[in-house]
Amino acid sequence: QVHLAESGGGSVQAGGSLKLSCEVSGYSGGLPLMTWFREAPGMKRALVACIESESGLIYYPDAMKDRFTISQDSSKTWLYLQIDNLKSEDTGIYYCAARDPLYCSDYPNRYPYWGRGTQVTVSL
16 A cells, blocks of 8 residues: 655745655555645645656646755655745645656646645745
């Protein structure tokens, strides 16, 4: 059974940095496609970054290209999201999600596996 567990969230001041982690276990049948989603207050979950574990191919939606960096460790059991120059609009719950290695999709319902999320709160 696939298990995803996020950590690293917290309260930070605007302009600071944060690195989120997600431990991945139980995935069978190769290496999954991994993503980070953000659910801001009152908003739908939005894709932040996506990485195809086998090839290392990375995708960021246009709105997320500047301050977010997705990465994995060499064993592919840890997924990371570095967020720099944090802004108030980065506040929200950050989820890691996984699916079979097909393509990066912006739609949350394409991903069958989710962690419980980690809260990030950015204060001015």
